[in-house]
Amino acid sequence: MNDRNRPVYMISVAAQLAGVHPQTLRAYEQKGLVTPKRTSGNTRMYSQADIERLELINELTGEGINLAGVIRILDLQGRLDERDEELDSLHRRLRKLADRVHELETRESVTALVRASDIPPVVRRLR
The missing domain is CATH 1.20.1070 (Rhopdopsin 7-helix transmembrane proteins)
Incomplete structure (x- = not known):
């Protein structure tokens, strides 16, 4: 696992880094926009790659794109990366x-x- 994908940030720190409320991160996780790793005690742990993804989500929603559109954009970006x-x-x-x-x-x-x-x-x- 490279350093970008290593889970290091708890939800409160990740929320602060991404500029959102922790409840927003929970909602994003529920919608499948982000998938933090979990510790054995079930604590969410976010990686730098997760933070970057959250920043992109914020950028897109800030431009007026709703979460359904963000999901679609991220899916297409993932497919493009695979190709x-x-x-x-x-x-x-x-x-x-x-x-x-x-x-x-x-x-x-x-x-x-x-x-x-x-x-x-x-x-x-x-x-």
Whole structure:
């Protein structure tokens, strides 16, 4: 788990950092806008990534977007992030395959040169 996702803030601190009331965080959790981790004692713990998400929610609601719209925007953003990750993975795979093709073509070229020029005619007839 990277540091951005490590749950470190209790609800009161998270609310203060995000500029909202703790009850607002509970409402956001109930609507699925944020999902804080829970301690063994069931205390909500928020990460830096959660705080950033809450700041985005505040920005969107401040622009007049209702919570249903915010939910939709966050869902679409999540899907876009997933597609970006898939695309990055496919690009890495394509680069590996292109490198492998280049390696095989080089090997084939070297082998063809060796066959054609470096083998004495007497040896070629013996094959």
